[in-house]
Amino acid sequence: MTINVTVWNENVHEQEEPDVADRYPDGIHGAVADALEADRYSVQTATLQEPEHGLSESVLDETDVLVWWSHCANDEVDDDVADRVVARVHEGMGFVPLHSGKNSKPFKRLMGTSCRIKYRHGGETERIWVADPGHQIADGLDEYFEIPSTEMYGEPFDIPEPDRTVFISWFEGGEVFRSGVCYRRGRGRIFAFRPGHEAYPIFYQSEVRRVICNAVDWAAPNEGATVRWGEVDSIERLEE
């Protein structure tokens, strides 16, 4: 069964910062799409600059899993498009926000919290530990992997208690962070994955690419049960 994946990117740093453009000549979305190379995926990309940010109703209707990268332009996402993403997640679309996608409107609306963190630029080592080695998103990983140079995110991460905490990061500078957390909202599965600052070639790293594939596999919708909402008649006969 093919999984239809849409990789969304705000695509701003790549336009404005030559070093990012050099690092990601096809955009971060291009690098992430490239990670999803297996036959079981059908991948398209979309960016902020397109009409409706490339996330029209018909695009979302045909998307099984939406992978989302955003950072400096989180506020520029149209409210209606953000609500449309949220509604599709409720219907079953998987949602995989990467890095500052944790600050995106769809993720914050799905969480109901501020999603605030502490952070530090400059580049330092991150060691991502698998806290839940039985989880599908950890398939094929060693007990940890390292990102040699990255932005730091530190706890507390203002999110609801996760359904599962798959990864916890150790940072050289002294902090920790829940780097991979799972949720369900409506019928949709959500996996927020921390790594991915634009200043580093993180999306070329094999472990990161493996996690993104695993997350897409995990987040793909299933059939589920039928539901009737709204006013209904009684099943049992009611006493007059």
Added chain:
Amino acid sequence: MTINVTVWNENVHEQEEPDVADRYPDGIHGAVADALEADRYSVQTATLQEPEHGLSESVLDETDVLVWWSHCANDEVDDDVADRVVARVHEGMGFVPLHSGKNSKPFKRLMGTSCRIKYRHGGETERIWVADPGHQIADGLDEYFEIPSTEMYGEPFDIPEPDRTVFISWFEGGEVFRSGVCYRRGRGRIFAFRPGHEAYPIFYQSEVRRVICNAVDWAAPNEGATVRWGEVDSIERLEE
């Protein structure tokens, strides 16, 4: 320690329907406030019709727990006031939506789901079972209590998996419902309690009043730890 409680009510049915006005001459907010009679509570009320719906920044700042009744006017609540309530919950204010308060803007924004249900008017018996007898919100209850005549709410209830499910209802007409569910968002505790249709004298029933008191006690904020958000220096010395 006194708990400052604000009981909010949209206060519309009481103005428009004589039988509701007869049933609740001081408004539903008046009946709920009356349930919170003990010395440990300091109670005030607020309604939709007041400026800022009676929920100004200063009122919310001084509120430990906000009890909320709403139904037909959920859409009339100002977006900014709804966001202000959400922000105060994140800071620690308890939030206890009653009945269709599960459709209120603050609750839906805190949950991140549609909060849809099925329902039926007409009046039928509801038997509310304690599913979590060790929970503080069940203190002093028998293993179940009944509401002799009420509106039905039926599963599925489109909410995130609750932190704790305290009550599950049996309905005469054949449905079930998770009638008392607990969450945390940010520092704030949330308890959604199903009973309370305006067409029945439910807020005079002793078990319902006991649950509301227990929920307020449970949802009252505690001190917690200090937090620093945003950009921070490293604690450990970073390699150059």
Added chain:
Amino acid sequence: MTINVTVWNENVHEQEEPDVADRYPDGIHGAVADALEADRYSVQTATLQEPEHGLSESVLDETDVLVWWSHCANDEVDDDVADRVVARVHEGMGFVPLHSGKNSKPFKRLMGTSCRIKYRHGGETERIWVADPGHQIADGLDEYFEIPSTEMYGEPFDIPEPDRTVFISWFEGGEVFRSGVCYRRGRGRIFAFRPGHEAYPIFYQSEVRRVICNAVDWAAPNEGATVRWGEVDSIERLEE
């Protein structure tokens, strides 16, 4: 990928009660095995009466998912065999206790609670509502299904708060019950499913058979990550 399923049954009622033998001429294990007819399953059965209850180390090592029916002989299960089942669940084997399997030694040891309930014999209608319509275990179901005549189980069910509550039952006699609940322990997935009293032909009912297949699919192990337990050297250089 074939899923290796072992269907275990205490197989006592079938030997001692002619009506049960008539209803389940191949044993309850035979009827459950028959439900797992699809090509993707490789099914074998095992019973209490066999050496090591048919659950030798080698049988368990080759089992992906263990489906378990027990009732009157829960105490006759050897402690070492129960511990062996628990250890295999920790390693990743799925475990699907049916009916009074919720009182089995392996399930109680995995839960850490008493798993007590209230119950009633005699036969009454159970309506099993899907509370989590997005869950894989609910795939292909309508919003509820009914068991026309069954034993009742009532709340409170003394279990840890479930990871997911897939089904909630309504009983004609006035009770409710969390009839399908999900857990993880170690790498293993656990789904406890309520229906299945020996006095009724429940395991021939299509919805029950569909749920068992869905549960086996859901509980099948995945690869996961490698783990090192025990004493380890430091990764970072420690200050002397």
Added chain:
Amino acid sequence: MTINVTVWNENVHEQEEPDVADRYPDGIHGAVADALEADRYSVQTATLQEPEHGLSESVLDETDVLVWWSHCANDEVDDDVADRVVARVHEGMGFVPLHSGKNSKPFKRLMGTSCRIKYRHGGETERIWVADPGHQIADGLDEYFEIPSTEMYGEPFDIPEPDRTVFISWFEGGEVFRSGVCYRRGRGRIFAFRPGHEAYPIFYQSEVRRVICNAVDWAAPNEGATVRWGEVDSIERLEE
């Protein structure tokens, strides 16, 4: 309301290792009991060497919260005493295992998992971050505190997904660990707290003492609801 606390200690290192005896002249139990000095506590201690390990039925019946330190003698705890502790937790007694108490029979039986970890002796810095700043157990703490020299515990920690993760530790040697995790089993609250190796004066540190007090306050039982287990008559009239 006074909280009756029993502080249990295996009390072996203190007898066998002079440096531990010097560090904890009244035993680790003495130091922990000393931390619970406030008027709201009534504290007694018990050790492995006493008859029934000092945990007779009557002692446990009068205990609201059991704080538990153990390490090298976990296997010497009598099975019946361990089961008695578990049964009392189900009835509502709080349970606060410290350090290798996570390997104790009662904790492992309450969790249903192996509770395995990785570890390292030698002494290194641990920085304990508050991941859940709104939790009562974090009351009065700064966003982190440090233990200057301690044994390391590293992820993965083979426990069920916690109800709440209050603390996450950063270790100098490169690991992370969920150092404070909350559960409920039956009516009883459980908080496992990592720090406390016998080779360091950890139980004299103010933050550690504060956490133990907070945990005892949080774990103290409440009234709850009444429950009837076992066979019951129907509430509704059943069709013949």
